[in-house]
Amino acid sequence: MSMLRFERVTMQFGGLTAVNSLDLEIGKGQILGLIGPNGAGKSTAFNCAAGVYKPTMGKVYFDGEDITGAKPWDLCRKGLARTFQIVKPFATKTVLYNTTVAAFATTNSREEAESIALDVLKKMHLDHRKDALSGALTIADRKRLEIAKAMATRPKLLLLDEVMAGLRPTEVDEMIDVFKGIRESGVTIFVIEHIMRAIMALSDELVVIHFGTKISEGKPEDVAQDEKVIKAYLGGDYVAS
Known part of the structure; x- marks a missing residue:
């Protein structure tokens, strides 16, 4: 059973579609990374999972339960916790x-x-x-x-929103070890991060969104070679290690 699942989640603000028909799934004990350019809709997707926003359309499931529109404090008691940028x-x-x-x-x-x-x-x-x-x-x-x-x-599920931003390289390495230890304790992790070295080392799988739409997903090494991802986010000089 998945720990978190989005089914065609859409979040609109007036005429702006921040997240567009997003499907994703995180298995229990998995670390899933969410990446994309600034303004791609990553934090909006997080806020839909954490109960800050009720999706305009679609469903969010946590540990098999429909939590669409549930309040953050109720989700916290159920085992969903998040950090902030x-x-x-x-x-x-x-x-x-x-x-x-x-x-x-x-x-x-x-x-x-x-x-x-x-x-x-x-x-x-x-x-x-x-x-x-x-x-x-x-x-x-x-x-x-x-x-x-x-x-x-x-928590059973931990949402990490750019917690490594502003850290020195040695501190990033220490944080990666911390998150791996958290996962080993049985906690599932959903993470947004712009430090590619960190997200590549940490994630079991990646989902990439651009203008609110998923453009790629899969193993980090495969996603990093996806031409759509390179063009939209990584840039031509990026080479997967």
Whole structure:
């Protein structure tokens, strides 16, 4: 059974079609990458999955259930979590506080929420900064905190929206290892990312959209050789490694 499935999902804003009859499927335990030029409709597709938008047409299924039009907070309780391109923690609160708040999505116990938060921070290699104010963190650690907050909700599916943007190459490599570890723990991952080296190394399969329409899908090495993808997004100088 798939963890997430789009059936002809279309999202229109007035006369603009941001996502056009998009079909995609993510199997349980899979990492699926979504790529395309700026303005292609990637974040809109994410927002349809996360409950921010109700598609104009089509259906979204999560773990076999029709969730079309469901609210983000209800989806979070069902096991669907997401991160955001621009991270906005409670800057005047500690790392542990931020992560504990997220854990309340699935428990009403303060003790249990804090235990979940501490465990997640350890896995994200942030436990040594648990008492630091979130506003004082480096960009890389803020990104880790964003992921920790999502993981504290105990997701079955994690949506990652350009979480590696702005990181140095060594930090990107560390983040790739983090995501592989998350997948090994049983979490399915749906990721948008512009850093091609990262998305190629991380994804089991890629879906490419352009002007809201899917133009290619398949194994990363095959997609990278697709002439439509090269023309629309990668450019002629890109060579798949």
